[in-house]
Amino acid sequence: MAVQISPSILSADFARLAEAAAAVPNADWLHVDVMDNHFVPNLTLGLPVVESLLKATSTPLDCHLMIEDPDRWAPAYAEAGAGSVTIHVEAAKAPVRTLRQIRAAGARAGLALNPATAVEPYEDLLGEVDMLLMMTVEPGFGGQRFLDIVLPKIRRARGLIDGHGGQIWLQVDGGVSAETIERCAEAGADVFVAGSAVYGAADPARAIDELRSAAEKA
């Protein structure tokens, strides 16, 4: 699978989100971190902002829901037009139903795992997902340090995906930079979220090009 880069607008200026989207025409996705101050200790944005962003950009939205009740809210993001909607296994009470609802609404269905959550118990859900998201920081904030301890799990997830034989993407999120992206790619990731490494750079589009070539080299 070709490398895909999904810059996280968490590190952009929330008063200028349309400009943040326009600054990265070479992005494959725009990663939107939805946080509710319950599942994670931070509060960001929700459905109304996603609806406005959808009107402001043609780049597909990759919505990462860090919320307590994804079963209630995830389908609405898909119905609104998000290209991908990811729910956390630690939060979902009915993940199979919710993943099916996301797909039925026309979006790609993602399943996210916190750094300490093992992937093996979710092997039977692979048929329900289009993407696995491996958190490489504890969710809640941008700009954190990449957790190397997640790399063996990324390798195991790659093995499970390859064994499954489907077209499941493997995303990494948290502390992904020019310095860490090669390790993620070597471990088998193919979709890379980067917030501070893109929006903290003087030239966000150039930062994406650099991340992409580093991942492609690995």
Ligand SMILES: O=C(CO)[C@H](O)[C@H](O)COP(=O)(O)O
């Ligand atoms: O889900 C997230 C945090 O919970 C963000 O997507 C992630 O942290 C991106 O920011 P950075 O690349 O700066 O780590």
Ligand SMILES: [Fe+2]
């Ligand atoms: Fe995220």
